[in-house]
Amino acid sequence: xxxxxxxxxxxxxxxxxxxxxxxxxxxxxxxxxxxxxxxxxxxxxxxxxxxxxxxxxxxxxxxxxxxxxxxxxxxxxxxxxxxxxxxxxxxxxxxxxxxxxxxxxxxxxxxxxxxx
Amino acid sequence: xxxxxxxxxxxxxxxxxxxxxxxxxxxxxxxxxxxxxxxxxxxxxxxxxxxxxxxxxxxxxxxxxxxxxxxxxxxxxxxxxxxxxxxxxxxxxxxxxxxxxxxxxxxxxxxxxxxxxxxxxxxxxxxxxxxxxxxxxxxxxxxxxxxxxxxxxxxxxxxxxxxxxxxxxxxxxxxxxxxxxxxxxxxxxxxxxxxxxxxxxxxxxxxxxxxxxxxxxxxxxxxxxxxxxxxxxxxxxxxxxxxxxxxxxxxxxxxxxxxxxxxxxxxxxxxxxxxxxxxxxxxxxxxxxxxxxxxxxxxxxxxxxxxxxxxxxxxxxxxxxxxxxxxxxxxxxxxxxxxxxxxxxxxxxxxx
Numbered sequence: 001x002x003x004x005x006x007x008x009x010x011x012x013x014x015x016x017x018x019x020x021x022x023x024x025x026x027x028x029x030x031x032x033x034x035x036x037x038x039x040x041x042x043x044x045x046x047x048x049x050x051x052x053x054x055x056x057x058x059x060x061x062x063x064x065x066x067x068x069x070x071x072x073x074x075x076x077x078x079x080x081x082x083x084x085x086x087x088x089x090x091x092x093x094x095x096x097x098x099x100x101x102x103x104x105x106x107x108x109x110x111x112x113x114x115x116x
Numbered sequence: 117x118x119x120x121x122x123x124x125x126x127x128x129x130x131x132x133x134x135x136x137x138x139x140x141x142x143x144x145x146x147x148x149x150x151x152x153x154x155x156x157x158x159x160x161x162x163x164x165x166x167x168x169x170x171x172x173x174x175x176x177x178x179x180x181x182x183x184x185x186x187x188x189x190x191x192x193x194x195x196x197x198x199x200x201x202x203x204x205x206x207x208x209x210x211x212x213x214x215x216x217x218x219x220x221x222x223x224x225x226x227x228x229x230x231x232x233x234x235x236x237x238x239x240x241x242x243x244x245x246x247x248x249x250x251x252x253x254x255x256x257x258x259x260x261x262x263x264x265x266x267x268x269x270x271x272x273x274x275x276x277x278x279x280x281x282x283x284x285x286x287x288x289x290x291x292x293x294x295x296x297x298x299x300x301x302x303x304x305x306x307x308x309x310x311x312x313x314x315x316x317x318x319x320x321x322x323x324x325x326x327x328x329x330x331x332x333x334x335x336x337x338x339x340x341x342x343x344x345x346x347x348x349x350x351x352x353x354x355x356x357x358x359x360x361x362x363x364x365x366x367x368x369x370x371x372x373x374x375x376x377x378x379x380x381x382x383x384x385x386x387x388x389x390x391x392x393x394x395x396x397x398x399x400x401x402x403x404x405x406x407x408x409x410x411x412x413x414x415x416x417x418x419x420x421x422x423x424x425x426x427x428x429x430x431x432x433x434x435x436x437x438x439x440x441x442x443x444x445x446x447x448x449x450x451x452x453x454x455x456x457x458x459x460x461x462x463x464x465x466x467x468x
Binding site: 003068073 | 135205274444
């Protein structure tokens with residue numbers, strides 16, 4: 001049996017559970033909607049919801065994440081064949097980490113990681 | 117019987133066990149959490165709801181709460197994105213269940229002359245699959261915040277995603293020394309390599325364990341890193357607008373994620389299903405039965421992860437919450453350099 005078949009099974013069962021729970025609440029719960037209930041839930045603040053524009057910091061964080069995460073995955077490949085590569089691999093990864101650290105210091109110095 | 121159908125049947129049975137584990141986890145954990153919180157704050161906590169004349173220390177409180185949640189009115193905000201609003205809880209449940217079923221819960225058992233490993237999803241990429249899938253849990257949170265069209269939800273979901281994304285890097289980096297030491301990505305063979313108790317990950321890679329423990333709390337948005345749902349600032353964070361059973365689904369996903377990471381921690385650093393000081397092979401010899409030894413291993417693993425689940429609760433009621441800039445500073449400026457240095461030093465020591 002393919003090892004990927006259980007993944008499909010789990011996705012299906014999760015969809016069924018999620019759908020069933022949502023449907024159960026939909027049919028079991030009372031339904032009397034009022035205008036106030038349909039508004040966004042806030043504590044006394046004037047109702048100004050809609051989609052707000054958010055700080056660009058979050059965007060920057062996600063861009064940096066992509067860079068560093070790809071590098072992490074790359075390190076996994078090296079870690080798996082570490083014993084066979086020997087000192088050659090260590091030297092290579094040292095160069096790789098050096099470049100990574102230069103990039104990291106650049107990010108640090110340009111204050112991309114500072115939250116004010 | 118055809119081998120394919122046999123394996124399919126085994127997979128379905130394993131899936132049922134995993135589902136049972138996942139579904140009974142939140143009620144018990146919520147009860148433990150409330151009772152422990154009460155105990156630590158000198159209150160009584162929920163102690164009434166029981167069965168007929170037995171109170172059972174309020175154990176059935178969560179069950180009653182679940183029923184209550186199902187019978188609550190389901191309200192959808194008017195300008196919510198309807199499709200994503202209904203989809204978001206399910207989207208956070210799918211990765212949680214997938215990651216849970218990729219764990220290795222024990223050695224294989226022998227049934228009808230077939231070896232059945234106690235692991236539902238056994239891919240050759242091993243725990244990289246778990247890391248990748250738990251990263252996908254962010255989608256549910258982001259969509260939940262986006263779809264409810266509430267600025268507190270949006271802020272909460274952005275915070276949660278930025279936090280999970282930031283702590284995923286140190287988490288990934290902290291597990292590289294484990295791969296270096298045991299030379300494998302598959303959870304089963306990592307546990308087999310930890311037969312000797314002094315070969316456990318905690319003794320061979322203590323700094324990795326330290327980093328992993330911190331990121332474990334941050335990845336599941338638990339205190340002291342629960343900025344995503346800090347009640348005093350954001351009402352309830354990304355699930356502010358979610359009521360009734362959708363809220364229950366988010367809760368389920370959160371607790372399943374916690375259990376997955378707790379179990380992963382005990383597999384990688386505490387010998388998984390190896391009983392302390394008794395290697396698994398010796399256990400089989402002692403008991404004379406393969407299946408019994410596997411079962412004892414399974415129970416051992418559950419006890420180990422129960423300790424980490426308790427640690428979650430313990431830390432939650434002990435430590436105050438971080439500030440958001442402190443959280444990002446800890447992740448990017450402390451944990452990432454530390455874990456990079458840890459990878460390099462571990463590789464040098466192993467080469468010596």
